[in-house]
């Protein structure tokens with residue numbers, strides 16, 4: 001069964017923009033690359049996949065559960081999905097503190113919290129950075145910390161909004177190495193990207209947006 005299924009979805013904003021998704025089923029352990037020109041609706045679709053942007057019409061299912069967009073169900077299902085923005089916001093304080101906050105909010109403290117922070121910083125190659133102030137990082141480092149912060153939460157679905165845009169080739173390669181192994185850890189990835197080589201390098205399935213709709217594969 002698919003992890004997340006969108007059927008006959010229409011998403012938009014007052015004033016014009018409209019995106020139509022006839023059918024999209026995210027399967028476990030895959031990488032999906034969301035492509036399309038500027039303004040095609042990639043970020044908008046990611047917000048919907050993160051269960052943050054309620055569509056005008058259509059149905060979303062998480063596993064076999066139909067999303068009601070209400071109360072405890074919405075809060076529970078949102079915890080299974082993590083969205084990393086293109087220009088992520090880090091809180092003041094150390095990098096460790098940034099990772100700890102999300103975990104503490106979910107009741108993960110003590111040894112388990114420390115273990116997760118160590119593992120996820122190691123995964124993005126920033127083990128040495130734990131005590132550094134988060135607000136004094138380069139753009140590329142900030143994105144790596146944001147990725148580590150998301151990984152520490154161990155989501156079923158990780159949504160990445162252009163994680164490698166405007167990064168040097170070496171840093172792109174570091175990101176791709178981290179992303180590539182996520183399916184083996186049971187994490188399904190959907191990432192927006194303008195890099196035409198990325199679907200092949202990551203073994204990802206291409207999802208194309210254009211003309212106000214998700215195009216058939």
Ligand SMILES: Nc1ncnc2c1ncn2[C@@H]1O[C@H](COP(=O)(O)OP(=O)(O)OP(=O)(O)O)[C@@H](O)[C@H]1O
Pocket residue numbers: 013014015017036037038039040041042043044045
């Ligand atoms: N909060 C909002 N209110 C109204 N319109 C919005 C809002 N956010 C985005 N839009 C509009 O929706 C359309 C899709 O925007 P979106 O950011 O999803 O595109 P994108 O494919 O991610 O673009 P890019 O590649 O430039 O990041 C654009 O026309 C944008 O102006």
